[in-house]
Every structure is written in structure tokens, then in C-alpha cells.
Amino acid sequence: MKKALAAIGALIILIYIIGTSFVTVHESEVVIITLFNRPTRIVDQAGLTLKWPDPIQTAIRLDHRLQSLDSNLGEYLTRDKKNLVASSFIIWRIADPERFIQSVRNSAGAQRRLSDLVSSEIGVAIGEYQLSDFLNTGKEGSKIGEICDNVLKKTAPQSMNDFGVELVDVQLRRLGFPSQNLRSVYDRMSAERERIAKKYRAEGEEEASNIRSQTDKEVRELLAHAYRESQITRGRGEAEAIKIYAEAFSKDPGFYKMMRTLEAYNKLMDEKTTLILSAESPLFKYLENPPEGN
Amino acid sequence: MSEEKTLKHTFRHARKILLASLALLFLLYLASGIYALKPEQTGVLMRFGKIVADDIQPGIHYHLPWPFESVSRPNTREIRSLELTFRNDEAAEEDDYEGGQLLTGDENIVLLTLLVQYTIKSPADYLTGSEYPEYILSRLIQAESVRLFASMYIDDILTTGRNSIQSELKQKVQKSSDGIGLGIQLVSVQMQAVEPPPRVAHSFKDVASAREDMHKMLQKANGERNRRLPEARAQAERSIKESEAQASEMIEMARGDAEKFLSVWDEYRKARSVTAHRIYMETVENVLTRVKKHIVNPNAERKAGNGMR
Numbered sequence: 001m002k003k004a005l006a007a008i009g010a011l012i013i014l015i016y017i018i019g020t021s022f023v024t025v026h027e028s029e030v031v032i033i034t035l036f037n038r039p040t041r042i043v044d045q046a047g048l049t050l051k052w053p054d055p056i057q058t059a060i061r062l063d064h065r066l067q068s069l070d071s072n073l074g075e076y077l078t079r080d081k082k083n084l085v086a087s088s089f090i091i092w093r094i095a096d097p098e099r100f101i102q103s104v105r106n107s108a109g110a111q112r113r114l115s116d117l118v119s120s121e122i123g124v125a126i127g128e129y130q131l132s133d134f135l136n137t138g139k140e141g142s143k144i145g146e147i148c149d150n151v152l153k154k155t156a157p158q159s160m161n162d163f164g165v166e167l168v169d170v171q172l173r174r175l176g177f178p179s180q181n182l183r184s185v186y187d188r189m190s191a192e193r194e195r196i197a198k199k200y201r202a203e204g205e206e207e208a209s210n211i212r213s214q215t216d217k218e219v220r221e222l223l224a225h226a227y228r229e230s231q232i233t234r235g236r237g238e239a240e241a242i243k244i245y246a247e248a249f250s251k252d253p254g255f256y257k258m259m260r261t262l263e264a265y266n267k268l269m270d271e272k273t274t275l276i277l278s279a280e281s282p283l284f285k286y287l288e289n290p291p292e293g294n
Numbered sequence: 295m296s297e298e299k300t301l302k303h304t305f306r307h308a309r310k311i312l313l314a315s316l317a318l319l320f321l322l323y324l325a326s327g328i329y330a331l332k333p334e335q336t337g338v339l340m341r342f343g344k345i346v347a348d349d350i351q352p353g354i355h356y357h358l359p360w361p362f363e364s365v366s367r368p369n370t371r372e373i374r375s376l377e378l379t380f381r382n383d384e385a386a387e388e389d390d391y392e393g394g395q396l397l398t399g400d401e402n403i404v405l406l407t408l409l410v411q412y413t414i415k416s417p418a419d420y421l422t423g424s425e426y427p428e429y430i431l432s433r434l435i436q437a438e439s440v441r442l443f444a445s446m447y448i449d450d451i452l453t454t455g456r457n458s459i460q461s462e463l464k465q466k467v468q469k470s471s472d473g474i475g476l477g478i479q480l481v482s483v484q485m486q487a488v489e490p491p492p493r494v495a496h497s498f499k500d501v502a503s504a505r506e507d508m509h510k511m512l513q514k515a516n517g518e519r520n521r522r523l524p525e526a527r528a529q530a531e532r533s534i535k536e537s538e539a540q541a542s543e544m545i546e547m548a549r550g551d552a553e554k555f556l557s558v559w560d561e562y563r564k565a566r567s568v569t570a571h572r573i574y575m576e577t578v579e580n581v582l583t584r585v586k587k588h589i590v591n592p593n594a595e596r597k598a599g600n601g602m603r
Contacts, residue, residue, distance in 0.1 A: 026343035027340070027344065028422045045344075066474060068430045070433070135444050136399050137398075137446065141399070148437075171436075173437055176395035177403070194500070200501065200505050200508045205511060208515035212515055215518065218526070219522055223529060223533075226531070226534050229534050229537070230536065233534065233538050237537075237545050240545045241547065245548050245551065262574065269584060271584055271585070272586075273585040275588070277589045278589075278590055279590060279594075
């Protein structure tokens with residue numbers, strides 16, 4: 001019976017030793033092995049590792065994955081004294097587990113310290129730029145990326161040295177005008193819209209009037225061109241007619257003159273015409289002097 | 295049977311049962327490594343926490359039982375969506391984290407709702423990149439939106455820029471997500487709603503109606519043009535045709551007159567004196583029968599000293 005108890009006791013101790021000597025390290029973790037609470041070894045490769053059983057050596061597991069942290073919305077002043085409301089976020093991960101444990105102990109502590117550090121640097125950075133560096137429709141566009149990169153460059157070494165934290169990224173997630181400025185912003189937006197609306201209407205009128213005058217011009221050109229064409233055609237016809245007449249009539253101008261004159265008499269005189277004729281005219285030469293006949 | 299024998303027998307029996315149940319337990323332990331992956335899942339196999347395979351396809355598989363191996367099964371074929379809004383009018387409310395304005399490059403404010411769809415590109419990265427990948431993704435999208443809109447005109451954002459914003463956001467967010475190894479693949483970034491703040495909405499509507507007015511004015515002017523030009527062309531054509539008609543009329547009349555003259559002249563030549571006289575007399579006759587006439591005799595007048603009627 002004693003034997004059996006001893007065997008069971010030995011088994012329990014063995015299981016305890018095996019259970020605390022083998023440490024599985026996940027891909028998402030980094031493990032610090034401490035010897036009587038003093039860090040001796042850092043395991044950042046996933047897999048199985050060995051250590052002396054507790055309480056000689058203990059394993060502290062830390063999350064090695066990316067962590068994200070939002071900063072509170074804060075009001076900042078740009079270099080040209082414009083108010084901006086901004087909020088940033090930080091992506092970070094534990095890079096130096098030993099220093100991390102010694103300085104900030106855990107994630108909550110790290111987040112508090114990082115937030116303070118980055119927020120103040122963001123404030124400084126915003127103060128170094130003008131509003132037009134943030135909001136810019138020009139060729140280079142907004143410099144927000146550059147500003148954030150500067151903050152990252154400034155704060156990354158410090159957070160590494162002080163907290164053992166790698167700052168992966170610092171970005172602005174909110175950028176706005178403070179609420180006390182909104183009214184004037186809205187007024188400006190409205191005024192600008194009114195100006196644009198007016199511009200559209202004026203441009204419409206201008207363009208429509210241009211189309212009308214262009215149409216006028218084309219219509220007049222068309223008609224003038226047609227007039228020219230038709231005058232040329234008429235002229236040719238008339239010239240041809242004159243030529244035909246001339247050719248025919250010049251064969252006997254005397255006869256033509258006679259015929260034309262007589263035709264004219266015929267046309268000129270009608271019922272309303274009163275002719276006063278002389279009895280001495282050749283027409284009446286037989287009236288008083290009968291022909292003799294020969 | 296003696297008592298001792300019975301005891302021995304029972305004991306042997308109990309040992310058998312014990313052994314059998316131990317074997318059964320061991321088998322059950324081994325069998326605990328059998329697992330099934332659903333069609334939308336991809337298996338990631340870990341041995342003592344280290345990833346040894348990250349693309350196990352759906353079906354029945356086996357892994358060594360705990361504590362040797364374990365399996366994570368992210369839904370890689372599922373399309374997840376994430377809605378992000380920038381539509382708080384009063385951005386300065388301190389405790390507001392989800393709302394917020396979006397400023398444009400020309401210092402205007404727009405409200406935006408984005409719908410982002412994504413899927414898991416790399417199961418291993420997805421599992422080891424971050425505890426909350428979607429949360430980090432949402433922050434990346436916010437940052438890229440703030441940056442992109444800060445370089446754009448509000449007019450482009452509200453009208454023609456939609457497609458380019460969507461594709462640019464998708465591309466940039468994908469790039470930064472890949473840069474930090476989230477293991478996420480963006481499927482689409484859609485602007486569900488983009489609009490001016492409600493307090494200035496009427497001004498924006500007026501711009502839209504002004505643009506409409508402009509188009510109407512142009513349409514009207516072009517309509518007039520399309521009516522007047524064909525009219526003018528028809529008129530021009532008519533006057534040209536008329537002149538052509540006149541010209542041929544004149545020529546034909548001249549030819550007729552000339553022909554007539556020549557025919558008459560032909561005959562006239564044969565008997566000039568008689569014909570001339572005849573034509574003259576016929577004409578005079580024709581004329582004088584029509585007109586009122588007074589014939590005065592100058593000799594008689596001279597003698598009588600007054601005219602006769």
C-alpha cells in the first residue's frame with residue numbers, strides 16, 4: 001500500500017515537472033523565461049521549448065501581434081492659427097519584451113504611455129504646418145501622410161528605447177473643424193455654392209448666346225451665299241439672252257428697229273390713249289389727195 | 295470452487311476490464327485528432343504552437359492529439375463586410391469615435407458612408423497578424439479616406455470622382471494592410487453615401503439645379519439652331535433654284551424671240567417694200583382702232599384760226 005502511494009506521488013511530481021518544463025510558444029506570442037523573476041531568455045520562435053520547472057523558471061507570455069490604439073479627439077492649432085480637430089491611431093507591437101516588462105509591465109500601461117507620447121507629438125507636428133498643408137487640391141496634394149511619417153519617425157526611437165515597443169504606424173483617423181467654427185465653415189460653403197451656381201447660370205447664358213449668334217452668322221452667310229449664286233446664275237442667263245438677241249437682230253438692224261418700234265406702238269397705246277394726228281402725216285396722204293394709180 | 299480461486303478469478307476479470315477500458319481511452323484520445331473542415335474554411339495546423347501547414351483544404355483530416363498539434367479554421371471563403379461612417383455634424387463631441395467629418399482639399403465638409411468587403415488572403419497572417427484584424431483594417435480605411443479626401447475638390451467627390459475614389463482607396467488600403475501583414479484581401483470599397491452636410495444641402499441642390507439650368511439653356515439654343523439652319527438652307531436653295539429658273543426662262547424667251555424674228559425676216563427679205571408697208575399699216579390700223587384720236591389739219595387750222603372736233 002505504501003508502495004502504491006509512493007508510486008502515485010512520484011507520478012504526480014513527474015507530471016508536474018513535465019508539464020512545467022515544456023513550454024509551447026504560439027506564433028502570436030513571445031515568451032520570456034525568468035529565473036526567480038529575473039529574465040534570462042526570450043523565446044520568439046514558435047514551437048516547443050524547455051525550461052527548468054516552476055518555480056525555478058517561469059514563462060511569461062506576451063502578445064506579439066499588432067495592436068491598435070486610438071487617441072482621443074483633440075483640438076490643435078496650425079501654424080497659421082487655424083483650429084483643427086484631430087484624432088490619431090497607433091499601430092504597435094512588442095519588440096523588446098524585456099524592456100517592455102520592465103518599463104510598462106502590460107499592454108494597458110503601454111497604451112497609456114504611447115498615447116501621451118504620440119498625442120503631444122501630433123500637436124507639435126500640426127503646429128508646424130499650415131492649414132493648406134493639410135487640405136490641398138494642388139499637385140502635391142495633402143501633406144497629411146508626410147506629417148504622420150514625421151511623427152512616426154520622431155516617436156519610434158523613443159518608444160523603442162523607453163518601452164520596448166515598435167511603432168508600426170501613426171495615422172490620422174479623424175480630421176475636422178471644431179464645432180464652434182462649423183457655422184462659419186457652412187456659411188463659406190454656402191457662399192461658394194451660390195457663386196458656383198451663379199457661374200453656371202452665367203456660363204449657360206453666355207454659351208447659349210454664343211450659339212445663337214453663331215447661328216445668326218451662319219444663317220446670314222448661307223443666305224448671302226445663295227444670293228450671290230443666284231445673281232451669278234441670273235447674270236449668265238441674261239448675258240446668254242442678250243447674246244442670242246444680238247446675234248439674231250444684228251442680221252438686219254433696220255428691220256429689227258422697225259419691228260420693235262411697231263411692237264412698242266402696239267403695246268403703248270390702248271383705249272385710254274388719245275392721239276392727236278396731223279392730217280398732213282403720210283398716213284393720211286390719200287385722205288385729201290386720192291391716189292392716181294400707176 | 296474455493297474462495298481464493300473465486301477471488302483470483304474476479305481479480306483477473308477486473309484487470310481485463312481495466313486494460314480494455316484503458317485501451318479504449320487511448321483510442322478515444324487518438325481519435326480526438328480527427329477533424330472536419332467546412333467548405334468555407336481553411337485549416338491551419340500548429341505543432342506546439344508553430345504553424346506547419348496553412349492551406350488545409352475542406353474535408354476530413356487528422357492531427358496529432360493535444361498537446362502535440364492543434365488546428366485553427368478561419369472562414370477564408372466568407373466575404374465579410376465592414377461599414378464605416380464619417381457623418382457626424384458635430385465632430386467636436388469628445389466621446390464620439392465613430393462619427394466625424396471628412397474634410398476636402400478645398401476646405402469643405404462631406405459626409406460619407408463606406409462599405410468595405412474583404413476576405414482572408416493568408417490564413418497564417420490573419421491569425422498571427424493581429425488579435426483584431428478588422429479593427430485595424432477599419433483604422434487603415436479611415437486614415438486613407440482622410441488623406442485622400444484632403445487632396446480632392448468637393449465637386450469631384452460629389453459628382454465624377456466616385457469610381458476613382460473607390461479604386462484608389464481599395465488600392466491604398468490593400469497596400470498598407472499588406473505592409474503590416476494583416477493577411478486580408480479587400481474585395482471592394484463602395485461609397486454607399488456621399489453628401490454635403492444637411493445644413494448646406496440646399497446650396498448644393500441649387501448648384502445642381504443651376505447646372506441643370508445651364509444645360510437647358512444650351513439645349514434651347516441648340517434646338518433653335520437646329521431649326522434655323524435647315525430653314526436657312528431651304529431658303530437658300532429656293533432662291534438659287536428660282537434664279538436658275540429665271541435664267542433659263544430668259545434664255546428660252548430670247549431663243550424664241552430670235553427664232554421668230556429670223557423667220558419673219560426671212561420672208562420680209564423677199565419683198566421688203568410691200569411687207570414693210572403692210573406691217574406698218576397693220577400695226578397702225580390695230581393701234582388706231584383702239585385709241586381715241588383727233589385728226590387735225592394744220593392747213594385748215596391756219597385758215598380757220600381754230601381747231602375742229
